[in-house]
Amino acid sequence: MKYISTRGNYKKVDSAEAIRLGMVPAGGLFVPETIPRISEARIENMKNKSYQEIAYQILHRYLTDYQAGELKEFISKAYQEDNFPVSAIAPVKKLDADYFILELWHGPTAAFKDMALQLMPYLLTKAVTKCNINKELVILVATSGDTGTAALEGFKNVEGVKIVVFYPEDGVSKIQEAQMTTVEGDNTVVVAVEGNFDDCQNAVKKVFGDKDLNQSLAASGYQFSSANSINWGRLVPQIVYYFSAYAHLLRENEIKMGDKIEITVPTGNFGNILSAYYAYRMGLPVNQFICASNENNILTDFIETGVYDIRRQFKKTISPSMDILISSNLERFLFEITDHNFEKVKKWYQQLKEKGKFEIDSHYQVMIQEIFTGKFADEKESKTAIKNTFESYNYAVDPHTAVGIKAFHKHIHDKKGENLFPVIIDSTANPYKFSKAVIEAIQGDIPEKGDFELLNELKKITGMDIHRCLKNLEAKKIRHQRVCSDNEIEKEIRDILDINQEH
Numbered sequence: 001m002k003y004i005s006t007r008g009n010y011k012k013v014d015s016a017e018a019i020r021l022g023m024v025p026a027g028g029l030f031v032p033e034t035i036p037r038i039s040e041a042r043i044e045n046m047k048n049k050s051y052q053e054i055a056y057q058i059l060h061r062y063l064t065d066y067q068a069g070e071l072k073e074f075i076s077k078a079y080q081e082d083n084f085p086v087s088a089i090a091p092v093k094k095l096d097a098d099y100f101i102l103e104l105w106h107g108p109t110a111a112f113k114d115m116a117l118q119l120m121p122y123l124l125t126k127a128v129t130k131c132n133i134n135k136e137l138v139i140l141v142a143t144s145g146d147t148g149t150a151a152l153e154g155f156k157n158v159e160g161v162k163i164v165v166f167y168p169e170d171g172v173s174k175i176q177e178a179q180m181t182t183v184e185g186d187n188t189v190v191v192a193v194e195g196n197f198d199d200c201q202n203a204v205k206k207v208f209g210d211k212d213l214n215q216s217l218a219a220s221g222y223q224f225s226s227a228n229s230i231n232w233g234r235l236v237p238q239i240v241y242y243f244s245a246y247a248h249l250l251r252e253n254e255i256k257m258g259d260k261i262e263i264t265v266p267t268g269n270f271g272n273i274l275s276a277y278y279a280y281r282m283g284l285p286v287n288q289f290i291c292a293s294n295e296n297n298i299l300t301d302f303i304e305t306g307v308y309d310i311r312r313q314f315k316k317t318i319s320p321s322m323d324i325l326i327s328s329n330l331e332r333f334l335f336e337i338t339d340h341n342f343e344k345v346k347k348w349y350q351q352l353k354e355k356g357k358f359e360i361d362s363h364y365q366v367m368i369q370e371i372f373t374g375k376f377a378d379e380k381e382s383k384t385a386i387k388n389t390f391e392s393y394n395y396a397v398d399p400h401t402a403v404g405i406k407a408f409h410k411h412i413h414d415k416k417g418e419n420l421f422p423v424i425i426d427s428t429a430n431p432y433k434f435s436k437a438v439i440e441a442i443q444g445d446i447p448e449k450g451d452f453e454l455l456n457e458l459k460k461i462t463g464m465d466i467h468r469c470l471k472n473l474e475a476k477k478i479r480h481q482r483v484c485s486d487n488e489i490e491k492e493i494r495d496i497l498d499i500n501q502e503h
Contacts, residue, residue: 156185229271
């Protein structure tokens, strides 16, 4: 399996090289040259397999330059009981007939990013060895909350790696911020950025393409890589849990092999739903994807109109991990939809850079709408979804999952009696990460208590155990207090690595 650039500006590379680089140095993202297919018989047989066995079946088709023993070892270590204490790894919770929640938050930081970021350090460090690189990796991460936490947890104390995380100073929850600023590990650095997530992400992408900085980096014995979903090594493990969820429905006789399902994904950067789309292209029977957005509903507008326009107000919401206007992985999706037409993709993203918008051809829009629908939920609707889900099913969800639930209900309302399919809704974070919003949604007001005290308050309301990573979080020492503006990120990196312009 070879990997190519979405903009046709780089040579074909093996998966290890794509993972090591993170993104295409000249701009663009790596994608597999072809998408492997899995037969119905193999998919049906997954109902008899563990999560780890399913993971190997998916990953070895994409990571063909990794040996079978290497992949099996990495999978075993990543999804061990210490990291995921539930045997299913990504359990499926049945709420009602044909209505299922895919719980992706049982990992060490209580968010779906753990599903990939517990495996990715093994893939990346082995990639460095395979590519005969003797430089220390500097992993740059722009985060809207959960990616940074999961990446820090996955890469802390990994030899030969330094990880630097940038997050919007007022754009994450207090719990998310505390998880990052208290993280241990001699190789971890966390920086608050005066701006929003898009400011962080754009600045980090610019750094990747900065030739002078990369030369200084190389001269000092470093090389950049990424743990964001722009890195294929972050994206490919996420394909696994969609096959695992389908296998669960087969095993429980909720569906028969070949029955189509629908998948609802609350998303901002388009990575999680893109993983589901890759699963579909591999053979997973899917009728439609519901792309769920919060009030920063740029993806909803794009799916409806074919116009991607970032010239709009950025809104801070109770679902901060989705407060994004530039959805990086949409580029990969457009590359696939256009049958690898890199000229089209390059033109659109040049227009986005110059004009703040682009519009795809109408026949591509039709193709997208055949398999995708876009829905969004505002804060009031999200809170109502939290309240209704708890009252109807005694089941607590976080605000991001609530966006997915509301989007799905809007979707079935619009179908007006058409045949409905079993739906899997991604639950992307443990509700305790957003206790304040969840409590307010359920009971209408918030006790006058601090964010950490509210963890116990939510436990009184729901009876649900507090996630292990959040217990005693407030007592941990704050180890990271760096702050910079978005136009100072290069300077900050030079300071962290102790490199200057003269190198």
